[in-house]
Amino acid sequence: MEHNHDGMLRRGKAVEHMLTVRQTLLTDRSTETVALGEGINGRVLAQRIDAERDVPAFDYATMDGYALNTSDDYPLDIVDTGVFPESEPLALEEGQAIRTATGAPIPERANAVLKKEAATIEDGRLDGVTLEPGTFIYERASNVTAGETLFEAHERLSAKDATLLRDLGIETVAVHKPLSVALLATGTEIHEDRITDLDSPMVAELVQSWGHKTTYVGTVPDEYDRIEARIAELSKAFDVVMTTGGTSVGEKDYVVRALESLGRVIFHRTRVRPGKPIALAELPNATAIAVPGKPIGAHTIMTLIVRPFFTGETTLPTVHAEMTDSVNIGSEDFEYAIPVLLSGETATPLGHVDSPLSIYEMTFDPSVLSASTRATRADGFLITNNSVKKGEIVPVVPYEVVE
Structure with missing residues (x-):
């Protein structure tokens, strides 16, 4: 070679x-099956996951109040019964409103929820403010549409993925060993x-x-x-x-x-x-x-x-910080990962003569720094193939996002 x-x-x-x-x-x-809550974080999916149903499966209220149709004029007759998260969907007639709890299915014909604090009730009739259709309603399939691909095969799962998976009705996943x-x-x-x-x-x-x-x-x-x-x-x-x-x-x-x-x-x-x-x-x-x-x-x-x-992850999230010192590089044919200390909105190149670790003066020295265990005390690193100047705002990759 x-x-x-x-x-x-x-x-x-x-x-x-x-x-x-x-x-x-x-x-x-080969694969194995893991239940949600028993260690999916960091595991790699063995197969693609498509949504088998709409999520949510019906329109429901996101606020306690009254379900109504915005085309009806106030005052509205309040239906005696209310709807709650465990209720079956009801039908609303013209000129009616119905007491609705957060998470309850929106009755047929209703298209908005008047929040409780904005409602005025007198003699069993409801008055309130003018609403736009969809107000305080989590609409059917607005989160997930049946047939939509949500996870790709070989994707690495995280703890937060358990939330969506369970919302899809999934309790276990097949992951690679x-x-x-x-x-x-x-x-x-x-x-x-x-x-x-x-x-x-x-x-x-x-x-x-x-x-x-x-x-x-x-x-x-x-x-x-x-x-x-x-x-x-x-x-x-x-x-x-x-x-x-x-x-x-x-x-x-x-x-x-x-x-x-x-x-x-x-x-x-x-x-x-x-x-x-x-x-x-x-x-x-x-x-x-x-x-x-x-x-x-x-x-x-x-x-x-x-x-x-x-x-399988290639992204490198960054934070921006102002360089406290200028650093030259040896050749623009290379990318240099320059360790830095972060303090507030500033970045100090660790290894620079003015830092707690003095290895180089103006030109970054990767050969010597590479052997320095003290350099592990850096908070992140700047990737560049150009010299950087004091006062320049640079993107820094924090170590915690890659470890």
Whole structure:
């Protein structure tokens, strides 16, 4: 494999590859049934869900008051009986109004609700203000129309989805079984306990927060044969093999070479810094994702490129803040994820000489910052391929939206 900048992928293209592999992996994946309230949050739907009925199934009142027809003139005769949420729909005659509770079905012919506070009653007759049709009425099918697709197959569910699902009359959903993920740390210095493995706990926490099962399977030294053999072994027992370290182009960076030998490397290295030397590969029995070994680089590439593989989500919600310092970048051919501290409406680049972590002066240094565990104290990161100036308003991705 050639190692030059021309072969590096843009972030968007790398994410496309991740999503394609995810789609293929989920297509034939076994499923299980989960009841609402028993753990659908973070699970991945196995099939599309279409509405089988209109929601609501009838017009109902959203306010306590009186149901009436807006074309009738006041005063209106009040029907003796009232309607409540448990009532069967009634019929209203011309010139009549009927006492109505919130959630009650709107009687036939009625098209508005006069709220109780606006009503005047004298001698059993109702007077009130002029209303527009539809006032205080939740109209049939205004929420959901029968036949409408509401959830796509392979969509990741959240806790709030339980509300709509139950409103559709659904009590259980078919979801894909979580992926089994082997996490293997590479590096002789780690294998021999001379350097602490800083990446594996963080990577495991991320994958588990995205709804999948992670097993830390230990370490392997920088020896090609042992790396290849261990990945091959793990690929037979797990759906995904994730490695940390050994993904660059150094003399002892053997991981990508091993993946090439065992299967097909879909891409290696992206135009994202820190974290550019990520690799994605298809093995005969598993998917392999090789993550760079520096902790901040590993976290950046996990949240920006690997996250869509596990969640299907690609959006990056942002908040806007004013930069407290100018930051230059090395090359506009790369996207830079610059960690920042948020305070009120300002963003301080963590690592800048004027921040609590002093790594660079004016030009962002992803190589050194990538190794700094103190940089994890940032609140979010700015993605840019241009230098930014002091006082500039920038979009910041808070870490909590990608973890």
